[in-house]
Amino acid sequence: xxxxxxxxxxxxxxxxxxxxxxxxxxxxxxxxxxxxxxxxxxxxxxxxxxxxxxxxxxxxxxxxxxxxxxxxxxxxxxxxxxxxxxxxxxxxxxxxxxxxxxxxxxxxxxxxxxxxxxxxxxxxxxxxxxxxxxxxxxxxxxxxxxxxxxxxxxxxxxxxxxxxxxxxxxxxxxxxxxxxxxxxxxxxxxxxxxxxxxxxxxxxxxxxxxxxxxxxxxxxxxxxxxxxxxxxxxxxxxxxxxxxxxxxxxxxxxxxxxxxxxxxxxxxxxxxxxxxxxxxxxxxxxxxxxxxxxxxxxxxxxxxxxxxxxxxxxxxxxxxxxxxxxxxxxxxxxxxxxxxx
Amino acid sequence: xxxxxxxxxxxxxxxxxxxxxxxxxxxxxxxxxxxxxxxxxxxxxxxxxxxxxxxxxxxxxxxxxxxxxxxxxxxxxxxxxxxxxxxxxxxxxxxxxxxxxxxxxxxxxxxxxxxxxxxxxxxxxxxxxxxxxxxxxxxxxxxxxxxxxxxxxxxxxxxxxxxxxxxxxxxxxxxxxxxxxxxxxxxxxxxxxxxxxxxxxxxxxxxxxxxxxxxxxxxxxxxxxxxxxxxxxxxxxxxxxxxxxxxxxxxxxxxxxxxxxxxxxxxxxxxxxxxxxxxxxxxxxxxxxxxxxxxxxxxxxxxxxxxxxxxxxxxxxxxxxxxxxxxxxxxxxxxxxxxxx
DNA sequence: CCCGGAATGGTAACCGGTGTCATCTTGCCT
DNA sequence: AGGCAAGATGACACCGGTTACCATTCCGGG
Numbered sequence: 001x002x003x004x005x006x007x008x009x010x011x012x013x014x015x016x017x018x019x020x021x022x023x024x025x026x027x028x029x030x031x032x033x034x035x036x037x038x039x040x041x042x043x044x045x046x047x048x049x050x051x052x053x054x055x056x057x058x059x060x061x062x063x064x065x066x067x068x069x070x071x072x073x074x075x076x077x078x079x080x081x082x083x084x085x086x087x088x089x090x091x092x093x094x095x096x097x098x099x100x101x102x103x104x105x106x107x108x109x110x111x112x113x114x115x116x117x118x119x120x121x122x123x124x125x126x127x128x129x130x131x132x133x134x135x136x137x138x139x140x141x142x143x144x145x146x147x148x149x150x151x152x153x154x155x156x157x158x159x160x161x162x163x164x165x166x167x168x169x170x171x172x173x174x175x176x177x178x179x180x181x182x183x184x185x186x187x188x189x190x191x192x193x194x195x196x197x198x199x200x201x202x203x204x205x206x207x208x209x210x211x212x213x214x215x216x217x218x219x220x221x222x223x224x225x226x227x228x229x230x231x232x233x234x235x236x237x238x239x240x241x242x243x244x245x246x247x248x249x250x251x252x253x254x255x256x257x258x259x260x261x262x263x264x265x266x267x268x269x270x271x272x273x274x275x276x277x278x279x280x281x282x283x284x285x286x287x288x289x290x291x292x293x294x295x296x297x298x299x300x301x302x303x304x305x306x307x308x309x310x311x312x313x314x315x316x317x318x319x320x321x322x323x324x325x326x327x328x329x330x331x332x333x334x335x336x337x338x339x340x341x
Numbered sequence: 342x343x344x345x346x347x348x349x350x351x352x353x354x355x356x357x358x359x360x361x362x363x364x365x366x367x368x369x370x371x372x373x374x375x376x377x378x379x380x381x382x383x384x385x386x387x388x389x390x391x392x393x394x395x396x397x398x399x400x401x402x403x404x405x406x407x408x409x410x411x412x413x414x415x416x417x418x419x420x421x422x423x424x425x426x427x428x429x430x431x432x433x434x435x436x437x438x439x440x441x442x443x444x445x446x447x448x449x450x451x452x453x454x455x456x457x458x459x460x461x462x463x464x465x466x467x468x469x470x471x472x473x474x475x476x477x478x479x480x481x482x483x484x485x486x487x488x489x490x491x492x493x494x495x496x497x498x499x500x501x502x503x504x505x506x507x508x509x510x511x512x513x514x515x516x517x518x519x520x521x522x523x524x525x526x527x528x529x530x531x532x533x534x535x536x537x538x539x540x541x542x543x544x545x546x547x548x549x550x551x552x553x554x555x556x557x558x559x560x561x562x563x564x565x566x567x568x569x570x571x572x573x574x575x576x577x578x579x580x581x582x583x584x585x586x587x588x589x590x591x592x593x594x595x596x597x598x599x600x601x602x603x604x605x606x607x608x609x610x611x612x613x614x615x616x617x618x619x620x621x622x623x624x625x626x627x628x629x630x631x632x633x634x635x636x637x638x639x640x641x642x643x644x645x646x647x648x649x650x651x652x653x654x655x656x657x658x659x660x661x662x663x664x665x666x667x668x669x670x671x672x673x674x675x676x677x678x679x680x681x682x
Numbered sequence: 683c684c685c686g687g688a689a690t691g692g693t694a695a696c697c698g699g700t701g702t703c704a705t706c707t708t709g710c711c712t
Numbered sequence: 713a714g715g716c717a718a719g720a721t722g723a724c725a726c727c728g729g730t731t732a733c734c735a736t737t738c739c740g741g742g
Contacts, residue, residue: 006459008697008698008699009698009699010698010699018721018722019721019722019723020698020699020700020722021700021701021721021722021723022720022721022722023699024699024700024701025720025721027699028700032718032719032720032721033719033720033721034719034720034721037720037721051459051460052698052699053400053462053697053698053699054460054461054462054699055395055396055397055399055400055405055462055697055698055699056396056400056697056698056699056700056727057698057699057700058396058699058727059394059396059397059400059697059698059699059700059726059727059728059729060698060699060700060701060726060727061699061700061727062700062727062728064396066437066439073421073425075624076417076418076420076421076624077417079417079421080414080417080420080421080442081417083440083442084414084442087440087441087442094460096407096439096460096461097439097440097441098407098437098438098439098440099424099428099438099439099440100428100438101421101424101425101428118347118392119392119395119435119437120395120437121394121395121396228627228628254624254628257628257629258628260630261628261630264630282624283416283417283595283623283624283625284624284625284628284629286569287569287595287598287599287602287625287629288598288625288628288629288630289601289602289605289629289630349727349728349729350728350729351728351729359691359692360691360692360693361692361693361728361729361730362691362692362693362730362731363690363691363692365729365730365731366690366691368729369730373688373689373690374689374690374691375689375690375691378690378691393728393729394727394728394729395729396727396728396729397697397727397728397729397730398728398729398730399697399729400696400697400698400699400727400728400729400730401696401697401728401729401730401731402697402729402730403697403730
């Protein structure tokens, strides 16, 4: 079958008796082309199974069709969701997705990224949190002629190239839900300093408490790193407060799982003794016991939109860049006080 | 700074007063080159920040430097681990990693894959389970001139292009551990039919039981799909057996989490009433309560090795292609009978 | 002193596409 | 019928590298 060599535009031209240029016109759907010619050439293309060489195209056009995804593993499901979302958009196009996990603590981070972009001559890149919050990275990319789209939590000044979730409002609603369930002593576990998402979620907590007419108590608030262990540590701190909380909002699911462990270790039952709400709706959230009430944000849709902004900035201008999140109500948050015990 | 245009090999040649060819020789580290010339050219390259255009190279060499990762999301952490492993290998090379999540139930799967490979002119592809078990997919890739490396569970006939974990032995050891803890009625939740990993793990279970001098009881064995819900269903089945198991090995962590839910719903305590061992050591395993005893296999190392086999088949010939797994002992498996209750 | 061969660098063609511009039809208007 | 505009197609250079092949320089040996 395979002659060993892939057919080229020259083969197509020769076999259909036209010039390279005409074949090129057919491929690119040029409007000024005789219908009969087009059909003839298309028949040959189909017959040969000809596929244009993307490297040659890239060379001639002086632009290529690779988009890069740079991230420092915020969490596996998010990264994969993003990849799927991007693919939803580019699957039918000639673009391809090149990934690059990096280490944000590496001293050569900026150079690594620069090298990656230059070496592959990327068309555009997408940045995921927490990398997406660093302007220096975005600057490097732009300097290199890449369009950049960042995914993350909302930012005050509206940025054309940001696709964000409205964490603040989502958290505010989650806290509202706890208040509605009758909780008054609501604790909070914040994310690490310097992360916009952490700030946004904290603001949401403050907003939600205010709206419910409650005053946040610093004694039952702690800060974590978004990792499991830090959640457990924060949990121990909160639960050993003089007046422990009856409900806690954790800035992500992983820390919520840690908090759950801390509660179990103290002999507390969740949700009977403590209601918990997390954030992200990772796989873990549904798999722990009790299933975790949490906030789900539309990663895949956001990534898909972000990809569209990357490859078609014009038509994507109308696309929203702020996405709402949903509170997924599961068993970890229940009314307080619980029925007599 | 940037003149808007990237420097080309011609610029380097002109500025260093040599021909393109000489510059090319410098780039490719040709041995027959005057040392002084090399240094002069390298100075200019560094000065200009010149990076060879990969598309032009690909065109001239008639081979490119993209490797593809095709998968149907077996689980997010595994996919991400694989990506990181591959990057460990290719980071210092000129290769890049292009990803492509696919839907294995799509009727156009084979065409999608073919299209992906042809459109990007991939150099090689890596297949993840369960795709890696389908010979038709591997055949398509090879037909298109791609080298293929498959990751998965061991296969009897030794395949040069397979990087595998020894699931069978790992499960056998896990079951041995349960027996060592004093368990006699050990249940099993199998993976879906048609998956090699499922068969291997089942074999491992059979082996382990035999080695411990125990006879598997079909009444406390069930089959799942590797998903959470199926684990819960299997758990209900096993636990409602006339003589329920005192320990269960689940073929993956997600089903183990389901089993845990089933146990809780029946009012059983884990691990007091039921010991559980899972497989994969996903994030969930460490985050559920109790932390899950499970089998961890070296995804990242395996992927890194697989990538090496892909880009340097010769030097990687000596690399192992079968990797051992570790039993991670956590709190979900305890001695039986438990201290008096 | 001349010649052959190794060491080095240059030239031109090519990889597989695209852009520019010229050429050749064709149809329509006057 | 002649002129002309518009439509269709082709010739050719070019994108930024690589390779095949040739030209030059510098040796040492006869």
